[in-house]
Amino acid sequence: MEPRGQGRSALGPSLATWHVAEKDRATAAPEFALCETASRGLSFDLACLTVAVTPEEGWALPGSDAGMEQLGLSEQTVMQGPNTDVLANGRTLLVEDLHALGSRWPMLEASGALHAAPFHSMMIIPLGADAGSDAILDPIAVLAVARNGVQPFSELDARGLEHVGTRILEMLVARWQLTHSIDALLGTRADDRHLAVGLLSGLLGVRSGQALALLRAQAFTSGRTLREVSSSVVETLGR
Secondary structure, three states: OOOOOOOOOOOOOOOOOOOOOHHHOOOOOOOHHHHHHHHHHHOOOEEEEEEEOOOOOEEEOOOOOHHHHHHHHHHHHHOOOHHHHHHHHOOOEEEOOHHHOOOOOHHHHHOOHHHHOOOOEEEEEEEOOOOOOOOOOOOOEEEEEEEOOOOOOOHHHHHHHHHHHHHHHHHHHHHHHHHOOHHHHHOOOOOOHHHHHHHHHHHHOOOHHHHHHHHHHHHHHHOOOHHHHHHHHHHHHOO
C-alpha cells in the first residue's frame, strides 16, 4: 500500500466536492452517484472508475474525469503507472505527488503523461470480486480519486473510500450479472485495440503479442495513446 500519505499537507485539507460534469450527467455510470456522496466527506476534486477487461487493461466508465482517464490510457500504452499497479496487485495505493514519482514509472515519465496530468495527490483502491462469484476479473475495477494540488490522502481517507468502494462493487457486479456484456457495463462500444491487433497480425504474419507490441511502440514514439493508434490502424486497414 505504499507510497501512502500520512495526512493532510501543510496547505490544509481540500474543501473540494466532486460532481459529474453537467455535460456527462445523462450518460454517467450510476456508480458515480456514490462517488459524489463520498466526495463530501473525503474532499477530492476528480474521480475515475475503470473496469478491468484483462489483467493488464481497463476502460473508464462514462462520467470519469477526462484527465484521469487520459492518464490511464497512457499507462496502458507503456504498461506501468499507479492505476496499472493497483490493477495488477490488488492493493490500495496513495500517491502523495504524482509529478514527483518519475523514477518509479520511468516509461510513463518519458511519455510526458505524469507532468501532463492536471492533478497531484491520488488515492486508488481495487474493487475485488467475492470468492465464487462469476464476475469478470479480480479486481473487477479500480476507483481513483485525486486532488488538484499536493494535498495527500491519509490512511483514514483510504478506509473511507474502501467502504464506499464496497457499495460501488455491489452495483458493478449486479449490472454485470444482468447482461454479462462489457459494452453494456461501459455504456459504449469497446475500443479498436483488439481489432487493430487482428488486422496487423494478418497483414504482417505475426503473433498477436507482437502486433500489440508494435502498436504500443508506435503509440509511445508518436506521443499518442494506444487507443488512438489502434483507431488509426482500423481506419486505414478497414473494419
